[in-house]
Amino acid sequence: MDRMEDFQAPKKPDNEFKNEFKEFLYFLNRQVFNQIPSVSALAGVLAGAWVVSTFTASPIKGTLAEWGFIKGGTHVVSSGMYKFLSFALPIAAASVTAYIVQKALKAFREMQIELGESRATRLSVEKRAELQGKLTVLEAAREAGILSWSEYRTKMANIYQPYVKKPGSKVEELIVSKVASKIQ
Numbered sequence: 001m002d003r004m005e006d007f008q009a010p011k012k013p014d015n016e017f018k019n020e021f022k023e024f025l026y027f028l029n030r031q032v033f034n035q036i037p038s039v040s041a042l043a044g045v046l047a048g049a050w051v052v053s054t055f056t057a058s059p060i061k062g063t064l065a066e067w068g069f070i071k072g073g074t075h076v077v078s079s080g081m082y083k084f085l086s087f088a089l090p091i092a093a094a095s096v097t098a099y100i101v102q103k104a105l106k107a108f109r110e111m112q113i114e115l116g117e118s119r120a121t122r123l124s125v126e127k128r129a130e131l132q133g134k135l136t137v138l139e140a141a142r143e144a145g146i147l148s149w150s151e152y153r154t155k156m157a158n159i160y161q162p163y164v165k166k167p168g169s170k171v172e173e174l175i176v177s178k179v180a181s182k183i184q
Contacts, residue, residue: 116160
């Protein structure tokens with residue numbers, strides 16, 4: 001009657017840790033890239049915080065801060081100048097940062113295209129023919145005026161990527177795709 005000897009608990013899959021880790025990475029990626037503001041937004045926030053901590057809107061507050069009675073900015077500016085700095089400086093910081101990030105991504109994309117072109121020469125004949133077919137279609141789209149030069153180069157980099165990517169570059173690919181999507 002005692003059938004417990006024959007009973008065996010279900011065995012956990014061998015790759016359970018790997019599956020849990022993948023799930024953790026999925027949620028981490030979702031939180032980091034969907035919840036954290038972009039680099040340019042952070043630059044704007046930091047510039048605004050600097051304005052608030054450095055300048056004051058009234059001479060009374062500035063004098064009290066200079067004497068050490070209150071914490072705050074020590075440079076006295078008019079209310080109009082303070083409002084201008086509070087508005088214009090964060091926007092300027094965000095714009096300049098977005099411009100710099102966009103230029104850095106463009107340089108990275110061009111580097112990836114050069115790398116792709118050099119590695120494509122080592123592909124098998126079938127893979128090179130497949131790659132050349134995709135590049136021909138892309139070139140036709142650009143000549144037809146469907147794509148701008150920047151879109152054309154981005155798509156070209158994306159076409160080369162599966163054919164020539166090194167193993168282990170998924171993190172790099174993820175970061176670049178997320179940053180690029182935030183800029184556009």
